[in-house]
Amino acid sequence: EPEVTQTPSHQVTQMGQEVILRCVPISNHLYFYWYRQILGQKVEFLVSFYNNEISEKSEIFDDQFSVERPDGSNFTLKIRSTKLEDSAMYFCASSRTGGTDQPQHFGDGTRLSIL
Amino acid sequence: LAKTTQPISMDSYEGQEVNITCSHNNIATNDYITWYQQFPSQGPRFIIQGYKTKVTNEVASLFIPADRKSSTLSLPRVSLSDTAVYYCLVALGGGRRALTFGSGTRLQVQP
Numbered sequence: 001e002p003e004v005t006q007t008p009s010h011q012v013t014q015m016g017q018e019v020i021l022r023c024v025p026i027s028n029h030l031y032f033y034w035y036r037q038i039l040g041q042k043v044e045f046l047v048s049f050y051n052n053e054i055s056e057k058s059e060i061f062d063d064q065f066s067v068e069r070p071d072g073s074n075f076t077l078k079i080r081s082t083k084l085e086d087s088a089m090y091f092c093a094s095s096r097t098g099g100t101d102q103p104q105h106f107g108d109g110t111r112l113s114i115l
Numbered sequence: 116l117a118k119t120t121q122p123i124s125m126d127s128y129e130g131q132e133v134n135i136t137c138s139h140n141n142i143a144t145n146d147y148i149t150w151y152q153q154f155p156s157q158g159p160r161f162i163i164q165g166y167k168t169k170v171t172n173e174v175a176s177l178f179i180p181a182d183r184k185s186s187t188l189s190l191p192r193v194s195l196s197d198t199a200v201y202y203c204l205v206a207l208g209g210g211r212r213a214l215t216f217g218s219g220t221r222l223q224v225q226p
Contacts, residue, residue: 043216091158100206106158
């Protein structure tokens with residue numbers, strides 16, 4: 001069964017450094033998403049992306065964050081200048097369409113640790 | 116905004132059937148109900164989705180009454196590996212695709 005894959009599984013970065021998290025969505029999916037989960041807390045929506053544009057974003061997704069689909073397979077989340085509070089699990093998800101009848105399928109995440 | 120309410124935790128024993136009920140009083144006409152499972156340090160895993168009546172797949176059944184204000188996830192004959200957090204989700208409506216996760220139901224299966 002096709003799945004969403006994320007790399008790396010764990011990223012350790014110094015505060016203030018840039019970090020890029022990578023995702024390969026399911027191949028025939030058109031909508032892509034990033035979520036995060038701070039340890040012990042709820043999964044939070046960050047951003048959705050369709051047709052090379054951001055379609056929705058949350059208040060968390062400020063100017064420090066950006067997303068990109070640099071080629072036909074990868075979908076990336078960049079944090080420009082990391083803060084301690086960016087430490088979390090970051091999940092990528094994809095869905096075939098944007099309809100509510102199409103479930104989002106999640107990867108197993110990247111654990112981001114900011115020192 | 117559609118909001119869901121589900122029990123914080125449930126306990127069961129191996130081999131039993133587990134039913135987790137979720138209420139979503141403000142569900143929009145076009146919205147589907149989706150259930151996810153999450154293990155520690157893993158991403159949410161899609162279990163089942165439905166719009167009305169009953170949906171069954173290889174891992175679970177989903178029962179949705181006619182008014183769609185609630186739904187029940189049924190896990191037949193649970194095993195220890197079903198210990199996880201289960202989330203009931205409905206869309207926010209208005210064409211938004213962002214999923215809003217609540218705290219979910221923490222299911223603990225005992226031997």
